[in-house]
Amino acid sequence: AVEALGVPAVSHTGAQVGIITDNTHTKAKIDRIVGMDRLKSDLDDGNVVIVAGFQGIDAQGEITTLGRGGSDTTAVALAAWLKADRCQIFTDVDGVYDRDPRIYSDATRFGQISYAKMMTLIENGAQVLHDRSVELAREHGIPIEVLSAFTGDPGTIVGDLESYYPTKT
Secondary structure (H helix, E strand, C coil): CCHHHCCCEEEECCCCCCEEECCCCCCCCEEEECCHHHHHHHHHCCCEEEECCCEEECCCCCEEECCCCHHHHHHHHHHHHCCCCCEEEEECCCCCECCCCCCCCCCCECCEEEHHHHHHHHHCCCCCCCHHHHHHHHHHCCCEEEEECCCCCCCEEEECHHHHCCCCC
């Protein structure tokens, strides 16, 4: 589909780009990413690189799945290992809200939110991001930008607000 738009693209499985996980069935955690040379080479060649989210490979060579939120976690992990300045997550809502905007018409969208506040929202039922993706982003200092896949409107930045968004003095 990307190439049909005239943009060179290449796709890989999680195993092909070296996403190594533990062997917990349906809830594997990413241990490390090895062999990023292939992915970096594809990017250097001007390709859009598409990596199947939600999956990896364990130390025994078995395909593993990351479970709920696995695609977001894959995206954050790749952003971290590539040392990206942020990870953009496109979803069915245009950011992070104080409550579900599909249910509450008066829900308020956050322009920015800290990792800690995002984790509190997740603990209270928010489903826009999975806790493992936020934990991984916080661990590696990667802000997550939550955007609508449909509107092109500004979304929400999840991150260490003091580091990324210093206050004016």
